[in-house]
Amino acid sequence: MREWRFLLWILLLLYLLARVLQLFPGTVPNLLIVGLHVVPPALFALIHGARVYGSRGALVFAGLCLSVGIIFESLSLRTGFPFGQYEFTDLMGPRLFDLPVLLALAYLGMGYLSWVIGLLILRYENVPLSGAKLILLPAVASLIMTTWDLSMEPVWADIDRAWVWRDGGAFYGVPITNFFGWLLTAYVFYQLFALYLRRREVVSRPANNFRLAIPFFGLSAIGNLLVVVPGSLKGIFVDASGTSWALSQILWTSRLISIFVCFL
Numbered sequence: 001m002r003e004w005r006f007l008l009w010i011l012l013l014l015y016l017l018a019r020v021l022q023l024f025p026g027t028v029p030n031l032l033i034v035g036l037h038v039v040p041p042a043l044f045a046l047i048h049g050a051r052v053y054g055s056r057g058a059l060v061f062a063g064l065c066l067s068v069g070i071i072f073e074s075l076s077l078r079t080g081f082p083f084g085q086y087e088f089t090d091l092m093g094p095r096l097f098d099l100p101v102l103l104a105l106a107y108l109g110m111g112y113l114s115w116v117i118g119l120l121i122l123r124y125e126n127v128p129l130s131g132a133k134l135i136l137l138p139a140v141a142s143l144i145m146t147t148w149d150l151s152m153e154p155v156w157a158d159i160d161r162a163w164v165w166r167d168g169g170a171f172y173g174v175p176i177t178n179f180f181g182w183l184l185t186a187y188v189f190y191q192l193f194a195l196y197l198r199r200r201e202v203v204s205r206p207a208n209n210f211r212l213a214i215p216f217f218g219l220s221a222i223g224n225l226l227v228v229v230p231g232s233l234k235g236i237f238v239d240a241s242g243t244s245w246a247l248s249q250i251l252w253t254s255r256l257i258s259i260f261v262c263f264l
Contacts, residue, residue, distance in 0.1 A: 005212070008048060011040040012216055019223030025230045031093050034162075038102045041109025044216060049112060051209060053197075061115075061193050062108055068189035069107035072181065073099050082181035085166040092162050110220070114145035115190060116213035125210050129197050138190035146182040148217075151224055151257040153178065154250045158237040159229060166240050172250050173239030221258040227251055 018036030021028045049058030076083040077098055092100030118141035119125050124133060154172035156162045169175030229235065229247045237245045 004047060004051060008044055008212055011044045011047075012219065015040040015216065016219060019219065019226055022223070023226055023228055025228065026232075030091055030160075034092060034102055038105045038109060041113060041216065041220075042105040043109075044213075045108050045112030048116075048209075048212060052116075057197070057200075060196055061112060064189045064192045064196075065108050065111045066104055068192070069111075069185060070099060070104055072185040072188075073103065076181065082177065082184050084169070084175040084177045084181070086163050087166065088163045089161055091160060110148055111145060111186065111189065113213050113217045113220075114148065114186070115141045115193070116210055117141070117144050117217050120210055120214070128201075129194050134194050134198060135191070138187055138194050141190045142183050142186035145186040146179055147257070147261050148220060149182045150179060151221065151254050151261070154245075155224070155227055155254050158239075158245065158250055159227065159233065159247060164240070168239035168241030168243055172245045172253070173237060173241075173243065224254045224258040227254065 014036055018033055018040070021033050021036065046058050046062060049061055052058075053061065072082060074097060075081060076085075077087070088095065088098070088100055088103070093102050095101065115137075118137055121144075122133075122137060122140060124137055127133070129137065153174050157165060158173055165173055165175060165178075167175065169178070171179075229251065233247060235247050237247055237250070239245065
């Protein structure tokens, strides 16, 4: 018990390091910062998920999350559905079929954390999923994950330039369809996982086991308060439609969403 808790806290500290390193843009390799943003939460999902759902359950969640995420991202890259028209830059590192490997892992980490936060909000930690619970939990978890994207999407697209929206959009150059795409994608893999759990016996776990996800998710929100704009960007982002957006406004919107939505 102590060993796996210690390992999970190490992963949390590595994620904290990633959020601190973003204060020094240009002085630390971007790929290292992105990797530390993505890999620790993904490992947390596998280790914590194995403790809560067993090794098989953790692998099923990972498989559903990754496969559904990859399918919808790949579909959108080629057709624009469901997120919109966009393309990735080199910031996200190596790609497989035009999709960055690190982006796929981001689905796993934040997807699992959002699921556990949904469990805690609804107090479903140690109850069987049946009836309305079978639909309500995936719905709440997908809203939580979409909220996370809402808080960071313009930062990664406009300031970090991890991807480019081809036609711009109403939310600081991001199309509104992106967020409906997140809702759809997250709901699909959460619903499939809920159906997987439906016929399985619930193993009672101490509440503290689940609550380890809270500081991890909270740190993702706190990290948005630490983002700074590199001086080279000159304070303005111009999207593909030619609309200009003030980077300071993008940052403050991200911070306010993080404070009033992610925390509350």
